[in-house]
Structure formats: C-alpha cells, structure tokens
Amino acid sequence: MAVIAYREAIAQALREEMERxxxxxxxxxxxxxxxxxxxxxxxxxxxxxxxxVIDAPISEAGFAGLGVGAAMAGLxxxxxxxxxxxxxxxxxxxxxxxxxxxxxxxxxxxxxxxFRGPGGAAHQLGxxxxxxxxxxxxxxxxxxxxxPATPRDVKGLLxxxxxxxxxxxxxxxxxxxxxKGDVPDNEYIIPxxxxxxxxxxxxxxxxxxxxxxxxxxxAAELLAKEGIDAEVIDLRTVRPVDKxxxxxxxxxxxxxVVIEEGWPWAGVGASVAALVSTTGFDDLDAPVERVHGxxxxxxxxxxxxxxxxxxxETIAAAAKRACYRE
Amino acid sequence: MALSRETQIGxxxxxxxxxxxxxxxxQQYGLxxxxxxxxxxxxxxxxxxxxxxxxxxxxxAISGYREHGHALVRGVPPGAVMAELFGKATGTSxxxxxxxxxxSAEHRFLGGxxxxxxxxxxxxxxxxxxxxxxxxTVVQAFLGDAAVNQGVYYESLNMAALWNLPLICIIENNGxxxxxxxxxxxxxxxxxxxxxGLGVHSEWVDxxxxxxxxxxAERLVERAREESKPAVLECRTYRFRGHSMADPATYRTxxxxxxxxxxxxxxxxxxxxxxxxxxxxAMEAEVKAVxxxxxxxxxxxxxxxxxxxxxYIHPTxxxxxxxxx
Numbered sequence: 001m002a003v004i005a006y007r008e009a010i011a012q013a014l015r016e017e018m019e020r021x022x023x024x025x026x027x028x029x030x031x032x033x034x035x036x037x038x039x040x041x042x043x044x045x046x047x048x049x050x051x052x053v054i055d056a057p058i059s060e061a062g063f064a065g066l067g068v069g070a071a072m073a074g075l076x077x078x079x080x081x082x083x084x085x086x087x088x089x090x091x092x093x094x095x096x097x098x099x100x101x102x103x104x105x106x107x108x109x110x111x112x113x114x115f116r117g118p119g120g121a122a123h124q125l126g127x128x129x130x131x132x133x134x135x136x137x138x139x140x141x142x143x144x145x146x147x148p149a150t151p152r153d154v155k156g157l158l159x160x161x162x163x164x165x166x167x168x169x170x171x172x173x174x175x176x177x178x179x180k181g182d183v184p185d186n187e188y189i190i191p192x193x194x195x196x197x198x199x200x201x202x203x204x205x206x207x208x209x210x211x212x213x214x215x216x217x218x219a220a221e222l223l224a225k226e227g228i229d230a231e232v233i234d235l236r237t238v239r240p241v242d243k244x245x246x247x248x249x250x251x252x253x254x255x256x257v258v259i260e261e262g263w264p265w266a267g268v269g270a271s272v273a274a275l276v277s278t279t280g281f282d283d284l285d286a287p288v289e290r291v292h293g294x295x296x297x298x299x300x301x302x303x304x305x306x307x308x309x310x311x312x313e314t315i316a317a318a319a320k321r322a323c324y325r326e
Numbered sequence: 327m328a329l330s331r332e333t334q335i336g337x338x339x340x341x342x343x344x345x346x347x348x349x350x351x352x353q354q355y356g357l358x359x360x361x362x363x364x365x366x367x368x369x370x371x372x373x374x375x376x377x378x379x380x381x382x383x384x385x386x387a388i389s390g391y392r393e394h395g396h397a398l399v400r401g402v403p404p405g406a407v408m409a410e411l412f413g414k415a416t417g418t419s420x421x422x423x424x425x426x427x428x429x430s431a432e433h434r435f436l437g438g439x440x441x442x443x444x445x446x447x448x449x450x451x452x453x454x455x456x457x458x459x460x461x462x463t464v465v466q467a468f469l470g471d472a473a474v475n476q477g478v479y480y481e482s483l484n485m486a487a488l489w490n491l492p493l494i495c496i497i498e499n500n501g502x503x504x505x506x507x508x509x510x511x512x513x514x515x516x517x518x519x520x521x522x523g524l525g526v527h528s529e530w531v532d533x534x535x536x537x538x539x540x541x542x543a544e545r546l547v548e549r550a551r552e553e554s555k556p557a558v559l560e561c562r563t564y565r566f567r568g569h570s571m572a573d574p575a576t577y578r579t580x581x582x583x584x585x586x587x588x589x590x591x592x593x594x595x596x597x598x599x600x601x602x603x604x605x606x607x608a609m610e611a612e613v614k615a616v617x618x619x620x621x622x623x624x625x626x627x628x629x630x631x632x633x634x635x636x637x638y639i640h641p642t643x644x645x646x647x648x649x650x651x
Contacts, residue, residue, distance in 0.1 A: 025458070051458065057488070062447050062481025069451015072436065073386075075458060077451075092478075096441045097448060103638045106420040108431040110641045141639055165641035 002185060007177040009151035010040040013158040014078065016187065018048055021076060024162055025052040027063055028080030028117075037082045038118060038177045064090035064115065068098045068167075071113035076162060081117030084133050084171055090115075091136065098167040099142030114161045118174035119147075120211060120261050121298055124305055130298035132262025134210075137169045138239040138271075144168045144192050145239040149213040151181040153236055156190030164192060173211040195242035197249070201231035204319050205249040207272055208259040209235040216259050218312035223319055230319055238268045246272065247280050254285040255322040259315050264292040289318040329537060334599055337379060337536050339609055341371040341592045344395040346613045347404055350621060351394065351411055355571050359625075360411045363440075364425045367395035369566035372591035373498050374399045376539025377466055377559070380547045384461075386434045388449045389468040391426035392498075392565075393438035396468060400435040402428065404616055405623035414627035421630040422638060442503075443469055443476030446495065450482040453491035457554055464492040464550040466543075472503025474517050480524065486556035487525045494546050495521070497560040498533065504569045505577040518560035526556050533561030534589040564589075 004012070018024045030037045032045040032055040045053040056063040060081060067077035081087040087094075098111045121130035137145045144166050148154035154172060161168035173179075198213060199220050208216045213234045220230040231249050235241060250256050256276045260269040273288045294308045320326040329337075348366045355364050367374065374395040378387055389396045397407050402418060410417025411425055418428050429437030436452065439445035449467030456463045473479055474497060486493040497517050501508055509515050518528040527549070531542040539561055546557040564586040568575040575583075596606060 057481070057484060059478075059481035059485065061478045062450070062485055065444070065447020065478060065482070066451040066454055066485065069436075069448035070455045070458070071451070072448065073452045073455035075455050092441055092444055093447060096444055097439070101437075102641055104419060104423045104427040105429045105431070105437065105638075106418075106422045107638050107641070108419070108429060109436070144640075163643070165643050 001182040003180050004151055004183050005177065006151045006154055006172070006179045006181070007038055007040045008042070009155035009183055010158060010172070011042045011044065013155045014041060014044055015047065017159055017162045018044070018052060023074065024076040024078065025054065026078045026080065027054040027056050027067065029056055029058055029082045031055060031080050036080070040080070040177070060086050060089035061093055065093040065097065067113045067115070068093055068101070068111055071111045071167070072101060072109045076112055078114045078116065078162060081115065083129060083174065084117045084119040085129055085131055087115065087117055088133070094137070094143070094167070094169070095140055099140045102166070103142060110165055111167045112165050114158070114168050114170060116158070116170035116172065118177070119171040120174055121305065121309060122174035124300055124302055126300045127297040132260070132293065134171055134238050135262065135267040138268050142166070143239060144237065145171065146192055146237045147171045147210040148236055149173065149176065149210050149234055151179065152183050153190055155183055156188055157192065157236065159189045160192050163189070168192065171210065176211055190236070193237045193240045193242055195233050195235045195237070195245035197231060197245070198234045199230065199232040201229040201253065203229045203253055204231070204255040204257060204322050205246070205253045206230050206232045206257050206259060206315065206319060207235065207246055208232070209238055210261065212259050212261050212310060215310055215312050216315055219315035219319065222312055222316040226320070226325070228319060228323055228325065241272065243275060243279070246276060250276055250280045251283045254283055256280070256284070257289040257291060257315065257318045257322050259291045259310055261293050261309060264290065264295055286322045286324060289322045291315050291318045329540065331599065334537065334595065337375050337540065338592065338595045338599065338601070339613070340375045340379070340399055341536060341595070342609060342613050343404070343616060344371045344374065344398055345592050346617050347398060347620065348394060350617050351408070352567065352571065354411070354621065360425065362424055363391065364411070364571045365392040365569065366565070366567045367392055369586065369591070370498055370500060370533070370563045371395060372536035372539050373496065373533045373561040373563050376536045377496050377543040380540060380543035381464070381466060384434065385463050386436055386449070386452045386465045387468070388436040388445045388452070388465065389438050390442065390445055390470055390473065391438050391440045392470070393428055393468070394425070397428040397430065397435050400430070400433045402430045402433050402435055404620035408620040408624040409627050412624040412627070413629070414624055415630040416623065416627040420634065443473035443479050445469070446473070446479050446482045450486055450491065450493055453486060453493035453556070454489070457489070457491055462551055464494065464547055466494045466496055468496045468498060470503060471497060471499040471501070471508050471517055472506070472511060474520060475511055483521050483524045483526050483556060483558070490554045491556055492550035492554050493556045494550055495556070495558045497558065498563055499560055500563050500565045502569070502578070505573070507577070518558055521558040526558055528558040528560070530560035530562060533563030534591045534594070536591055536595055
C-alpha cells in the first residue's frame with residue numbers, strides 16, 4: 001500500500017489507462033501545460049504529448065460535444081471540466097447526446113466517454129462555485145454517475161469509468177484533492193454501482209457519498225459515545241445506486257439517515273429516502289431522517305457557509321431522532 | 327472538372343428519390359401512419375445530393391432534424407427510413423428514433439439530431455478522431471440557418487480551425503428558422519461571413535443548383551482531406567413546405583414561394599439536361615416503385631416488441647464493442 005493524495009490517484013488512473021489503451025485521451029481546460037487546475041494531470045502532458053493531453057479553449061459545450069463524437073467514433077475521451085459548475089454549459093451535449101445516442105440509434109452508436117470534475121462547496125467560493133449537481137446527472141437514464149470519497153476509490157472508479165461502454169460522470173470532491181489515503185500497489189478497479197460499508201454497526205444506517213462520508217464517520221464516533229452503534233454506507237456511485245447494500249443494512253438496523261451535501265428537493269438523497277421508505281418499509285422502526293445542505297444558494301461568509309452544510313453534529317442529531325433518543 | 331452527363335443524371339435521380347419519398351412521407355403523415363414531428367426536405371434536395379455525393383464511403387455525415395434526405399442520399403435503404411418514420415421494428419433505430427433521429431452506422435450517417443446546432447460538435451468529434459487515427463476521413467456536418475445563431479457552432483469551428491480538423495459545416499440556408507426569417511434573427515445575413523473571423527475558409531453557393539453545390543463540396547472535401555482543414559459552405563436554398571407538418575407557412579408570401587418554385591432544383595436540372603419525356607417517365611416510375619416498396623415494407627413490418635422498451639439504455643460491458651462505429 002502506498003499513501004497518496006486523491007489528486008495523485010486520479011493522475012495514476014489516467015496514466016495507467018492511457019498506457020493500457022491508446023484510444024484514451026484527456027481534454028479540458030488547463031489539463032496539459034498547466035497540468036490541471038487542481039493538478040490532477042500532473043506529468044501526463046510530458047508523458048503522452050499534445051496529441052493525447054489537450055488544452056481546450058473555454059468552450060464547455062463544444063469540447064464536451066467533441067468528446068461525445070469522438071467516443072461514438074471509437075475513441076475513449078476523458079473530458080475534464082474545471083468544475084462541475086462550468087459543466088452546466090455542456091449539459092445539452094451530455095443529456096441530449098451522450099445519454100441518448102445508444103437508445104436513439106438502437107445500439108448502433110455508443111458513447112464510452114468520461115466527463116469529470118470537482119463538485120461541492122470548497123471554502124467560501126460563493127454561490128456559483130459551491131454546487132452539488134449530481135442530481136442533474138443521476139436523474140438521466142443512459143448516464144452513470146460516480147462520486148468517490150477516497151484516493152483508493154477515485155483511482156479504481158475512474159479506471160472503471162474509462163473502460164465502461166456508457167457515458168460516466170465522475171464528480172470529485174473539490175476539497176478532497178489533497179486528502180491522502182492508502183492505494184493498493186497492484187492494479188485494481190472498483191466496479192461502478194457498488195457501495196461500501198465504511199463502518200459496521202447495528203443500530204442505525206447512515207447512507208452518504210463523496211466528502212460527506214467524513215462528516216458522517218465523525219458523527220458515528222459521536223454516536224458511539226452515546227451508545228449508538230451506527231453503520232455508515234458510502235454509495236460511491238449515485239447512478240446506478242447499490243439498492244441492495246442500502247436495503248440489507250436497513251433490514252439489520254431498522255433505522256436510516258440519508259446525508260448529502262446538496263439541496264434537499266428532487267435530489268439523490270430524496271430518491272434514497274424514497275427507496276428505503278417504500279421497498280424497505282417493513283424493515284423500518286422509524287421514519288427515514290434526512291440531513292442536507294440548506295435549500296438556498298450558498299452564501300460566501302465563512303460563518304454562513306458553515307451553517308449551510310451538514311456537520312457531524314447535525315448528522316448525529318438526526319441519527320438520534322431516528323433512534324428515538326431525543 | 328465538369329461532371330459527366332451520366333453523373334448529372336445520377337444526381338437528378340437521387341434528388342427525385344428524395345423529393346418523392348418526402349412527398350409520400352407527408353402523405354403518410356396525413357393518413358396518421360407517421361406521428362410526432364416530421365420535417366420535410368422538399369426544395370432543398372440539391373444540398374444533400376450535391377454535398378454527400380462528394381464524400382467517399384468511409385467519410386462521415388451528420389445532420390439536424392430535417393435529415394431524411396441525407397440518410398437516403400448516404401445510401402440508407404428507403405424501406406428502413408420509412409419504417410422508422412412509421413415507428414416499426416424494422417426501422418433504422420427499431421422505432422427508438424423517429425423522424426428526427428434517422429441514423430445508420432453502416433452508412434456512416436451519424437444521424438439526425440433534434441437540438442438545433444447540437445450535432446455540430448459531434449461532427450467535430452469525428453473529425454478529431456479522424457486526425458487522431460490519421461485515417462484521412464472527412465466529416466460533413468449539416469445545419470440550418472438558425473443553428474448559426476447557436477454558440478456551440480462557433481465553439482466547434484474555433485476548435486476545428488485551432489487544431490486543423492477535417493470538418494465541413496454545411497449551412498442549409500432556407501431563409502427561415504422555423505417561422506423567423508434570417509434577417510430577423512441574424513444581424514449578418516450572409517451567413518458564411520460569420521465564420522470568417524474564426525479563421526475558417528467560408529464560402530456560399532446557390533443551393534438550388536446541384537451541380538454548383540457538388541463542385542463546391544468536392545473542392546472543400548478534397549481540401550479537408552489533403553490539408554486537414556475545416557470549411558463552411560453556405561448553401562442558399564428554400565423549403566417548399568412548412569417547417570414541420572403543423573406549419574402552414576403563413577409568414578411568407580405566395581410570390582416568394584412561386585419565385586423559388588421556378589428554381590426547383592429537381593425540375594431545373596431535368597430541363598437543363600433536356601431529359602426526354604419518356605426518359606423522365608421512366609425515372610419517375612423507377613423512383614415510384616422504390617417509394618411504394620418502402621411504404622409497403624413499413625406497413626407490413628411489425629411494431630417493436632414490448633420487450634424492447636428497456637433495451638438500448640446501456641451497452642453491456644462485454645469488451646466486444648466495435649472498434650469504431
């Protein structure tokens with residue numbers, strides 16, 4: 001095991017897949033000479049040259065569409081958005097073309113492209129740069145959406161995404177890039193659509209993904225001090241969701257809290273809560289609790305930003321409500 | 327190089343096929359056999375025929391939602407196109423596409439797309455792949471005059487010029503984006519001029535004259551293949567029908583329509599070639615047989631099976647994906 005940063009794990013995944021398959025190329029803003037706005041493509045331009053590591057002009061819809069076309073033509077594009085907020089400009093290409101082409105052509109064309117970039121709040125970046133937009137993608141049939149929380153997971157899931165025959169959205173945690181963690185020395189992939197139990201417990205299931213995994217694990221420690229044994233599930237993929245992992249855990253604990261950084265209405269957390277409340281209804285001893293960001297644009301001020309986001313304390317409080325301990 | 331009489335008759339016959347196929351599609355729409363949106367190509371035949379016949383078999387073409395004609399000229403069987411319009415299992419996309427999404431990987435026709443201008447960067451992606459592989463294929467991306475007002479058109483052309491990609495954008499300027507005249511939507515009405523500032527070679531041609539279109543297209547295709555450079559070709563044309571089946575086209579005058587009818591691309595070439603009445607009747611009969619057969623095929627084809635409802639959402643990751651589509 002090597003201990004490396006999340007951003008290094010991304011660069012390793014890209015390098016390994018580019019070594020493995022010469023159809024793979026990386027395109028995006030500042031990915032080549034600058035080596036990535038978040039240094040996720042460190043060393044790749046030097047290694048693979050301008051043919052395969054390409055600085056794009058600031059034309060998100062244009063270069064995302066280029067990626068869709070190149071993928072249809074048989075290449076394996078990895079399209080980097082500097083942030084997922086900018087990727088909003090390319091939603092037409094992703095939703096109307098990438099997600100639909102396999103169906104609209106009845107299997108004649110496919111789009112094995114990866115669209116990746118950072119999402120979520122990251123220390124006072126304001127309303128336009130702090131958004132959790134996974135719901136926009138997770139809503140769309142034809143797409144797969146991964147949101148890895150650790151260096152090991154981002155490497156394994158990005159490699160799976162590049163090899164996948166479908167368009168895959170990989171939303172990275174903007175504050176996770178510097179986070180260090182164990183990564184296996186040998187080659188490995190992590191299958192898309194598999195959740196991971198990050199902490200086993202018997203009293204309540206805490207379901208989350210991306211950087212909320214850390215606040216949730218902290219909450220589990222707070223709960224442990226009060227005698228509540230929480231199980232923490234990291235979804236890792238938000239489409240397709242590992243329904244079995246969620247329902248199996250709830251069948252054991254009979255209580256569930258869904259934690260997400262983003263907005264509450266019509267989001268991924270809402271769908272997970274609906275799944276547990278319907279399919280898992282007979283297993284529940286209490287209503288499903290939800291913890292999420294405020295239902296409003298992110299403010300800039302440090303104090304307000306802190307209030308806008310879930311914390312270990314608000315997560316623990318919700319878990320106690322689910323356990324009728326409050 | 328001047329086109330031989332035989333080649334010109336070939337162009338005429340393809341235009342006639344598109345014309346009669348589209349007339350029949352309009353009729354079948356009226357009979358309720360075709361539903362949803364249906365944008366007919368009648369009047370614009372010289373553009374698809376002139377441009378697409380300048381391509382090799384290995385090249386690629388992509389279009390917007392008025393694309394039945396492009397598919398036919400690219401060689402997609404008329405029966406499969408009509409069956410797709412009918413929503414039948416034998417259609418080009420097994421009934422998953424419809425009028426706006428006719429596509430055929432076999433014919434390297436990348437399809438019809440329903441978001442105005444959204445197909446242009448896909449064509450750019452194919453041009454990128456062509457250069458990436460070094461296989462010297464070129465791409466023709468068709469778009470309407472209104473698509474020139476979309477930002478993604480300029481984004482795509484900028485990248486094509488920046489990276490020297492063999493993308494030819496063909497503007498089919500039929501004078502109207504739906505019901506809005508070009509001059510009411512674009513400050514510059516000579517649409518080819520709008521891409522000159524991007525460093526893209528741009529020109530216009532009389533889109534009612536298939537010979538002129540073909541000559542311009544051949545030149546630009548050769549240039550794209552030899553020099554790997556993008557180009558824009560504005561074809562000034564006219565659609566004789568409304569925007570879609572729901573459009574009676576009251577935003578234009580009878581006089582205007584009549585003036586363009588005098589330039590009918592099919593009839594004017596027929597007259598120029600001095601096709602005899604017997605020969606013309608024979609050509610008409612041949613095309614009618616093909617169109618009749620396409621309708622019969624579509625009529626007799628089965629509906630898609632209910633089991634296909636959830637098919638073709640995700641490919642399986644069986645690693646058997648074709649090397650290229």
